[in-house]
Amino acid sequence: MKARWKLLTTAAVLALSTALAGCGGSNGQDAAPSASGNGQQQTKAQDTNDKNFTIRVGAWFLDDRPHMQVFKKAVEEKYKTLYPNAQIQWDVVLGSTYFDKLRAQFASDSAPDVVFYQGQEFAKSGNLEDLSDEPWVSRLTDGAKMDVQSHYNGNTYALPMGMAIGGGVWYNKKIFADLDLQPPKTIDDWMQVNEKVKAAGKVPVTLGFKDSWTASMFLSQWFVSMGFSTDPQYGMKVYNGEIKLADDPAIRNVMETFEKMKKQEHFNKNALSIDWPQSGQMFASGDAAMIMQGAWMPGTNADNIQKGGFEPFDIGFFPLMDDKGNVSIQLSSNEAVGVNAKSKLKKEAKDLVNLITNQEIIAPFNKGEGSLAVLSDVTVQYDYPVLDELVDLVNKSNVIPYRLQNFIPASAHTSLVEAVTKVVSGVKFDPKDLEAAQDNFEKDKATVILP
Amino acid sequence: MGLQRKQYATAIGFLAPAFAIFFVFFYFPFLQSVYYSFTEWNGLSAPRIIGLDNYKRLFDDPRMIDGLYNTLKMVVFGLLIQNPLALLIAVLLNRKFRTRAFLRTAFYLPVIISLVVASVIFGQILRYDGFVNGLLTAVGLDAFAVDWLGTVKFSFPSIIVLSQWQAIGYCAMIYLAGLQSIPPDMFEAAEIEGARGFVLFRHITFPMLMPAVSIVLFLTIVGALRLFDLPYLLTGGGPGTSSYTLFLAVYNSAFVNQNFGYATAGGIMLAVLIILVAGLQMAITRKREVEL
Missing domain, CATH: 3.40.190.10 (Periplasmic binding protein-like II)
Structure with a gap:
């Protein structure tokens, strides 16, 4: 019995030492990701590189x-x-x-x-x-x-x-030059530009709203100029309830402008059934004169032109504006x-x-x-002249680091986006559609993380 | 240890692993979700208990209400159009004719095609500059050309029609299997008694087909109540909230609006609705089943 106990003890010690040696044996080898997912095993060379x-x-x-x-x-x-x-x-x-x-x-x-x-x-x-x-x-x-x-x-x-702009309108400089058009300063200007582009047989503004983030971006950047440019406290006023989403003139103005543009056929007819890459293709092909997108557009457009075998053209940029031409640019990471x-x-x-x-x-x-x-201490040399123009514009403009989304819950913003897609589908804007946004705002206000 | 106790112990031994798996991956998460349904929770911060607010909110949320209406439309369409059509196809495919095998394969083929692939193709076909409008324009009906998935009026009806592309063939195959399991001597006996055509169908075929009807109705109703993939892939619930379904409304509450507590409450209510409706349907159709 005693001999058997000794044997068992010896075996246990050997097993333990083998296990420890096995652990040590991983030194010098690539470690596999751990089960915890933090993916690494510490080695004995803990503090060395x-x-x-x-x-x-x-x-x-x-x-x-x-x-x-x-x-x-x-x-x-x-x-x-x-x-x-x-x-x-x-x-x-x-x-x-x-x-x-x-x-x-x-x-x-x-x-x-x-x-x-x-x-x-x-x-x-x-x-x-x-x-x-x-x-x-x-x-x-x-x-x-x-x-x-x-x-x-x-x-x-x-x-x-x-730091990137939240978005703006990129335009085909060749189409604008051919039609003798200048980048618009006010909404009325923009409507006139759109009419001339339409008369020339081109789509004035291409949308890819099947990707709902593009609708969200368009909407939120328009709120930046419509809401924040004349009132820097616009976001806080919405958050505090001084401005109601359901009856805010700035929000209604954005919705009504979308409605007007839809009615006057300033958007592509397939706006809701194509996605962002397809709208980018439409712009690159020269079928559409303008697209509302982020700062990646110059590079993406050059890539689209090359891949699609389209005729190259330079692009320009103008920010979304309000009726009086007030502009704010949102700059954030x-x-x-x-x-x-x-x-x-x-x-x-x-x-x-x-x-x-x-x-x-x-x-x-x-x-x-x-x-x-x-x-x-970092300097960036851009490949596209329009980006240098954009930097100049940012330096001269009223820049804000946030947008309306930073002051309202995601559910309220989603309701606003839904209201826009409804309008772009051809339904007349109904101010009652904004009540869902207000309702969601009140219910989910506690989830807002103020900037 | 008596025989009965031994049998109990053996049974517990066999059941324990399955129970452990179910407990860890089903029962426990379900109990957790019941807890979360009473909280305001974004999936990251600590949940805050808000009582029944999430459940109350379900009844005045436009996305949930539109989702419910659309889901009910889908159920009604499934019961009144899809189901009789599938039965008609099954009856026709049960006859002997030259292209029967080809047609059976053709009707079932959509079932084996991935819905994601089908959605991409249908999305291209139905867009404003797609095949359907091209066809309408070619025959001089361009006035009827619309963005089928991009208008409030047509987005959900288009989804309903697309869902039938797979559903009808699938249900027809179940009916066909049911028809083929009816003993031929039943028909022979009825024919000797003078039953023909619709009378034969009503008094012999249909009662004998009731088990298949139960299954098809169950699949139709439950499938309609949990419709998610087509609207998610084709429209995202839009334009506006026009093509929301209940399931999509729950999903978007969680993964678009980051309102996981509310989404969980919606999920629980949807599960209860499915259990109630499916239970009611089974209770009605099971009573009418005929046993040989």
Whole structure:
């Protein structure tokens, strides 16, 4: 019995030592992602840069566009110089599904170590690490310091990847020159321009509202000029209930202008059944004279022209305006990159964010996206003259860092977008349609995170 | 240990793994969702209990109301048009004629095609500059050309028609299987008694087909109540809220408006509605089933 006990003890000790040796044996090999999803195993070389680990980076926009591929490659190469044995795992889910996944990942403690995101809720809910003490924070431009989604409660939670206009109208300079047209300054001007374009057999403004974000963008950017340009406190007044969504003249004006444009056939007839890429094609082909889109349009249009074999043309830009020609431009980051507060690789993740701030990594990204540099020591050389014109326009304009969506709940904004799509489908604008937005505003007001 | 207790222990042993899986992946999340349905929750911050507010809100939310109307339209269409049409096709396909095998395959083929693929194709066919309007223009009916999925009036009717492309063939095949399971001697005996045509169908075929009718009605009603994919892929519920269904309204509440507590309440109410309606339908049709 005693001999048997000894044998068992010896076997147990051997088994334990074998298991421990097995753990140690992972040193020097690439670590597989852990079950927790934070994706890395610490090695004995804990505090040195030659340790093996896999760091996960989550994003929704890193597609096959050339400047995105250049960005990924540059980050990987630069990170190798910092951590020679590290691997970057790009967790890319294109489109809005990414954010649904990200929520679930944060809820289950399996979010990537480095997180690209939009919105303030991730910072507010404590999912992101406070990066206020990072070296690049002091390099942020004044505009970037005001960026809503990368800052919360006075702290910096993310590096804004570039300051971009919320959107505006891009026009075909050749069509405008052929028809002797000038970029409109007021809504009346715009209607006259549209009539002349229509008379020339072209679609004045192409919409791709099958992608509802395009309707959302058009609407929210028009509110920026219609609402904020004459009253900087417009958003807060809506939030405080001084202005009601259901009977606000600015919102009604936007809806009625959409209605007028639809009635006068200023939009493409398939506006609700084509998506954003198809509307981009319509613009690139020269069938449509204008498109309302974001700052990525010059690069995307050049790409569309090349792929579609269309005749090249220069494009121009004008912002959405109100009746009197008042204009405000919303400038904010489209993408922000932060660090998962529960990452086991916080230092490594912060280093990754830090290296993105290098001129050779972030400047080509800004160039491709048509966004402005967020760091005072970074300069961006754009390929398209219109982007330089846009920078000049931004410098001369009334710039605001937020839009109406920052002051109302998502459900209320969705109701406004639904009201617009209804009008663009040909239904007469009914002010009662705005009551749903007001109703949702009152019910979900507590979910608003004020900028 | 008595035999009965041994049998209990064995039964528990066999049931335990399945129960554990069901508990972890179904019962527990369901109980959690009941809790979340009483909260205001965006999926990230801590949920805040708001009592019955989410349930009250369901009854005055335009998306839910439009979704309910559209869902009911779909149910009614399924019962009054899809179901009789599927039965008619099944009766015709049950006859002997030369192209029978080809037609049976043709009617069933849509079922095996991915709805996502079908949606993309139908989206192209129905857009303003698509095939349908091209056809209308070619025959001089261009005045009737509209953006079928982009107008309030036609978006949901178009979705209903598209849903039939798959549903009718599927239901027809179930009816066909039911028809083929009726013993031929039943028909022979009825014919000897003088039954012919519609009388034969009404008094012999239809009563003998009731099990298949129960199944088809169940699938039709439940399918209509949980219609999601077509409006999600083709219109997103628009223009406005014109092509919302209940299921899509619940989905958008969660994943567009980030109102997960409210969406959960909607999901629970939808589940209750499906159980009630399906239970009622089964109770009615089961009574009429004939056993041989």
